[in-house]
Amino acid sequence: MSIRIVFLGTAGSIPTQSRSLPSIAIRRKGELILWDCGEGVQRQMMMAGLGFNRRTKIFVTHMHGDHLFGLPGLIQTMSLLHRERKLQIYGPAGLQPYLEALERTVKYNLTFPVEVVSITEEGPICVEEEYQIDVAWADHWEPAFAFSLVEKCRPGRFHPEKARALGVPEGVLWAKLQQGSSVILPDGRCVEPKGIIGPSRPGRKITYTGDTRFSPSLVQLARGADILIHECTFGDELEERAFEDRHSTPTHAAETARNAKVKQLILTHISARYKTIDHLLKQAQKTFPNVKVAEDFMSIDLPLKKVS
Amino acid sequence: MSIRIVFLGTAGSIPTQSRSLPSIAIRRKGELILWDCGEGVQRQMMMAGLGFNRRTKIFVTHMHGDHLFGLPGLIQTMSLLHRERKLQIYGPAGLQPYLEALERTVKYNLTFPVEVVSITEEGPICVEEEYQIDVAWADHWEPAFAFSLVEKCRPGRFHPEKARALGVPEGVLWAKLQQGSSVILPDGRCVEPKGIIGPSRPGRKITYTGDTRFSPSLVQLARGADILIHECTFGDELEERAFEDRHSTPTHAAETARNAKVKQLILTHISARYKTIDHLLKQAQKTFPNVKVAEDFMSIDLPLKKVS
Numbered sequence: 001m002s003i004r005i006v007f008l009g010t011a012g013s014i015p016t017q018s019r020s021l022p023s024i025a026i027r028r029k030g031e032l033i034l035w036d037c038g039e040g041v042q043r044q045m046m047m048a049g050l051g052f053n054r055r056t057k058i059f060v061t062h063m064h065g066d067h068l069f070g071l072p073g074l075i076q077t078m079s080l081l082h083r084e085r086k087l088q089i090y091g092p093a094g095l096q097p098y099l100e101a102l103e104r105t106v107k108y109n110l111t112f113p114v115e116v117v118s119i120t121e122e123g124p125i126c127v128e129e130e131y132q133i134d135v136a137w138a139d140h141w142e143p144a145f146a147f148s149l150v151e152k153c154r155p156g157r158f159h160p161e162k163a164r165a166l167g168v169p170e171g172v173l174w175a176k177l178q179q180g181s182s183v184i185l186p187d188g189r190c191v192e193p194k195g196i197i198g199p200s201r202p203g204r205k206i207t208y209t210g211d212t213r214f215s216p217s218l219v220q221l222a223r224g225a226d227i228l229i230h231e232c233t234f235g236d237e238l239e240e241r242a243f244e245d246r247h248s249t250p251t252h253a254a255e256t257a258r259n260a261k262v263k264q265l266i267l268t269h270i271s272a273r274y275k276t277i278d279h280l281l282k283q284a285q286k287t288f289p290n291v292k293v294a295e296d297f298m299s300i301d302l303p304l305k306k307v308s
Numbered sequence: 309m310s311i312r313i314v315f316l317g318t319a320g321s322i323p324t325q326s327r328s329l330p331s332i333a334i335r336r337k338g339e340l341i342l343w344d345c346g347e348g349v350q351r352q353m354m355m356a357g358l359g360f361n362r363r364t365k366i367f368v369t370h371m372h373g374d375h376l377f378g379l380p381g382l383i384q385t386m387s388l389l390h391r392e393r394k395l396q397i398y399g400p401a402g403l404q405p406y407l408e409a410l411e412r413t414v415k416y417n418l419t420f421p422v423e424v425v426s427i428t429e430e431g432p433i434c435v436e437e438e439y440q441i442d443v444a445w446a447d448h449w450e451p452a453f454a455f456s457l458v459e460k461c462r463p464g465r466f467h468p469e470k471a472r473a474l475g476v477p478e479g480v481l482w483a484k485l486q487q488g489s490s491v492i493l494p495d496g497r498c499v500e501p502k503g504i505i506g507p508s509r510p511g512r513k514i515t516y517t518g519d520t521r522f523s524p525s526l527v528q529l530a531r532g533a534d535i536l537i538h539e540c541t542f543g544d545e546l547e548e549r550a551f552e553d554r555h556s557t558p559t560h561a562a563e564t565a566r567n568a569k570v571k572q573l574i575l576t577h578i579s580a581r582y583k584t585i586d587h588l589l590k591q592a593q594k595t596f597p598n599v600k601v602a603e604d605f606m607s608i609d610l611p612l613k614k615v616s
Contacts, residue, residue: 014385015351021381039381040348043323065384065414069377073329073347076373077322094413101409105402106373 002301003028003204005227007294008044009036012233012271013066020044020296021066022269024208024229026149028131034058035147035208035229041070042077048297052078053085057126059133060091061210062144063098072102079111086113090125090133092143093118119145122217131203136221138212140246146210148221151203154304155180162196202305207262211269213243214252222260226302229294230256232267235274236283250280254287268294310609311336311512313535315602316352317344320541320579321374328352328604329374330577332516332537334457336439342366343455343516343537349378350385356605360386361393365434367441368399369518370452371406380410387419394421398433398441400451401426427453430525439511444529446520448554454518456529459511462612463488470504510613515570519577521551522560530568534610537602538564539577544591558588562595576602 004027011019021038025048032054034041045052052074060068071089078087089095096116103110119125119135120143126133131151138144158178160170168174168191173183177193180200184190207222208229222228230253234242242249250267257265265288267280274280277293284291292298312335319327329346333356340362342349353360360382368376379397386395397403404424411418427433427443428451434441439459446452466486468478476482476499481491485501488508492498515530516537530536538561542550550557558575565573573596575588582588585601592599600606 013388015354017351017355020351039378040351043325043328043348046323047325063414065380065416068414069381069384070347072373073377076377080321098410098413101413102406105406105409106371106376108373 001029002303003206005206005229005300005302006048006050007266007268007296007298008034008041008048009038010268010270010294010296010298011038011066012269013064014272015040016272018296019270019272021070023070024268025050026206028149031055031057033133033149036061036067036210037070037074038066039069039073042074044296045074048299052081053083055085057088057090057133059147060089060095061138061146061208062140063092063094064141064211067210068095068098071099072106072108075110075114076108079108083112086115088115088117088126090117090119092145093120094143119143134221136217137215138210138218139215140211140213144210144212146208146212146218146221148205148207148225150205153200153202156198156200159196159198166191166196168196204302204305206302207260209248209253209256211247213246214248214255219256219259222256222262225260225262227264227266227300228253228257228260228262229266229268231269232280232284232293233269233271235280250284250291251287254284254291257288257291263290265291266294266300267291270294309337310611311514313514313537313608313610314356314358315574315576315604315606316342316349316356317346318576318578318602318604318606319346319374320577321372322580323348324580326604327578327580329378331378332576333358334514336457339363339365341441341457344369344375344518345378345382346374347377347381350382352604353382356607360389361391363393365396365398365441367453367455368397368403369446369454369516370448371400371402372449372519375518376403376406379407380414380416383418383422384416387416391420394423396423396425396434398425398427400453401428402451427451442529444525445523446518446526447523448519448521452518452520454516454520454526454529456513456515456533458513461511462509464506464508467504467506471499474499474504476504512610512613514610515568517556517561517564519555521554522556522563527564527567530564530570533568533570535572535574535608536561536565536568536570537574537576540575540588540592540601541577541579543582543588558592558599559595562592562599565596565599571598573599574602574608575599578602 006025008023009020024035026033134148205225207225233247314333316331317328332343334341513533515533541555
């Protein structure tokens with residue numbers, strides 16, 4: 001099943017008429033993952049038809065308002081809609097006091113548990129059966145993080161006709177072979193999965209930088225990603241300003257994409273000063289050709305991978 | 309000069325694709341007054357071309373998130389745009405700890421002073437040279453307030469030909485007459501402004517209820533208003549639900565309008581359950597004919613009044 005990436009907000013720190021504040025939704029099977037949660041995200045989710053009752057995890061890159069002022073309204077609306085499922089929010093250690101202060105000063109009448117997980121170091125922060133979320137430091141106003149969604153390999157394709165030819169009876173033993181284990185048949189023979197199960201199929205990988213300067217830790221995090229979603233606040237002509245404010249230019253993003261050997265680069269977090277984005281695209285393409293500039297409600301479907 | 313009312317957000321507690329969360333902008337001369345400040349208000353202000361550097365006062369009716377989660381983003385954007393002018397925010401006593409908690413947990417880098425005024429009782433909360441803002445209790449989850457913008461009377465029209473005919477020399481003495489004072493001429497005669505100055509011209513009045521049940525205090529507050537902006541969360545068919553949740557129906561709003569003898573009624577804070585609003589309008593019209601249901605970006609110009 002495809003992963004769908006929906007760009008809910010592609011603005012920099014200030015929204016524009018066409019760009020809402022930063023948030024990216026990833027729909028994977030029944031689950032929703034949000035990367036950052038800028039003001040207006042609940043309404044953008046409505047427009048995108050994403051719903052408020054899914055299994056949901058939110059990952060906040062850093063404690064700047066433009067990346068998290070959408071949280072309180074989203075939580076309140078989920079409560080007004082009587083959500084009961086736990087909501088998991090991962091982010092810098094400042095997230096917990098922020099949410100506690102909100103709950104203390106504005107009554108939410110929460111109808112569901114909110115679990116806040118503080119990120120304090122690099123590595124996997126969330127390990128699920130089929131994927132994990134890896135964290136790296138971003139080079140922004142600390143603490144700031146970047147995230148990768150990394151799917152685990154899926155077992156190879158099962159060939160029932162080969163299992164039958166080897167006399168493996170349908171049922172429990174087929175399931176074991178599908179999981180990659182060898183099995184002992186009733187007649188005492190040992191059958192290996194090799195030949196009955198095709199080669200394992202690689203998972204997909206999506207990396208999101210949040211706000212950052214160019215940083216080797218992000219090249220490492222994005223290594224081999226199918227899609228790298230990289231901030232691009234300033235054009236190359238404002239490289240000095242980007243450095244001072246700890247942001248990136250199209251060339252910085254493209255260098256990360258090239259060095260990490262990703263398949264596609266998407267630029268987002270576009271400064272309100274840019275009414276058109278052609279020059280940002282051209283600046284990036286000089287270094288990395290397969291690049292797009294995100295716009296609100298742009299969506300990308302990333303199908304399951306075949307054998308590599 | 310006209311007062312312009314712009315409906316920035318006309319939703320109830322949950323936004324919809326077409327309605328943003330509650331906020332109403334009043335542009336009067338160079339000043340901007342916001343009534344409530346729901347999530348997304350900064351972007352709605354952008355869409356409406358209102359700007360972020362005007363003299364601005366924000367009045368928050370009560371401490372529910374849908375009426376104030378737009379404050380942090382608005383304050384942050386004003387700072388990013390290097391506003392230096394003071395921002396005045398009036399509301400329940402809970403507003404100060406809410407804003408302090410935000411400033412403590414999320415760094416704003418404020419570039420301007422924010423003055424928070426706690427409202428604790430009925431009466432005028434803000435008295436300016438040309439207008440004042442009056443407060444009344446609303447019948448919602450306490451503390452909840454409703455507001456009236458009440459302009460003072462303007463002096464009557466000055467008739468220069470009459471001043472000349474009476475031999476009043478142009479200059480300081482004309483100015484005194486225009487202010488309504490009598491003057492002594494160089495030849496010793498006393499000239500009264502009556503006859504030279506027309507009758508004084510009444511100011512305009514706009515009332516906004518915030519969330520509320522029907523309440524006599526609001527009839528009092530809205531008395532004779534040019535425009536009453538009244539919440540209308542539920543249709544008449546959900547009157548019991550409205551009572552339980554401390555909200556109003558079209559008939560409640562229309563009764564307040566009729567009893568207060570206002571000129572026009574605008575219904576806002578429309579529940580997300582209503583995709584069309586015709587029946588709300590009809591329900592209100594039975595009691596008060598001059599009524600509209602607000603929609604986002606609807607604007608109303610209220611010209612200066614002539615002599616009544």
